[in-house]
Amino acid sequence: MRLILLHTPNCHFCGTLVSRQPVSHLGRWALRTISESEIGVKTMTNNVPTTSMLRRVAQSFLSALGSFVFGLEDGTVSIVGLVFGVAASASNSQIVVLAGATGAVSAAVSMMAGTYLDVSTERDRARAAIATEQREIEQEPERQAQEMHDRLLQAGFARADVNTILTIIRRTPGAMLKTTTALELQIAGAADRNPWTQAIWMFVANLFAAFVPVLPFVFLPLRSARIVSLMVTTLLLVLLGVLRGVVGHKNVLVTALQTLAIATAAGMAGLVVGWLVAGRIGS
Secondary structure, three states: OHHHHHHOOOOHHHHHHHHHOOOOHHHHHHHHHHHHHHHHHHHHHOOHHHHHHHHHHHHHHHHOHHHHHHHHHHHHHHHHHHHHHHHHHOOOHHHHHHHHHHHHHHHHHHHHHHHHHHHHHHHHHHHHHHHHHHHHHHHOHHHHHHHHHHHHHHOOOOHHHHHHHHHHHHHOOOHHHHHHHHHHHOOHHHHHOOHHHHHHHHHHHHHHHHHOOOHHHHHOOHHHHHHHHHHHHHHHHHHHHHHHHHHHOOOHHHHHHHHHHHHHHHHHHHHHHHHHHHHHHHO
């Protein structure tokens, strides 16, 4: 037992147990578990800032996964038409880089601002609806309880179960509001969404995807850059389609083909406009 106490100098509980009575095999196992827990806590405490930061980043990414995927798709599709349209009629790569980079940054900032305003407006609307519901619950608790009773019956619960559930909800602080928000208003998630988190991840995804078709023109001659840009953009679109399928639990082949088809349509539109403008300028 002394070995255990040497490893847990701050374990007052362990010291009390050892000093008062003999320790059984089960007791020794419990003390050893407590000792190892204390050691583990001390070890993990040194890494808390880094772990906490990584956890917050991961949580923000997961909460904005929808915006991130949409940003990737929008960034790729919106710029691919511009890049290939300019590349079809440009005389050198610098023109494509200038047009593509300008379009990529402008589109990313625009999408970030749009996402912020959209999420912020939806969050304010949700919070206003929740505040209104809270006032109604406080002012007319019986009517709200009856409405909850009817909703639970409509959801398929047996009457006896509904009475039990309603009794539990009414005696639990805040449960009536949370249940009403989830069942009736269906806005519980919207009230807690951070518009800055959604907007920043949208910006990152959009900017990254938009620069993929542009980067080959930074390092390669125009003719080679067209081919490389087409290849890397196609690869990105396939991966994006697979990601859409995984996130949406759909057939990845279908989502990949859909993404490629949309981007191809955008690219063809850009090519047609580029050829028309080049022909008009040339004539």
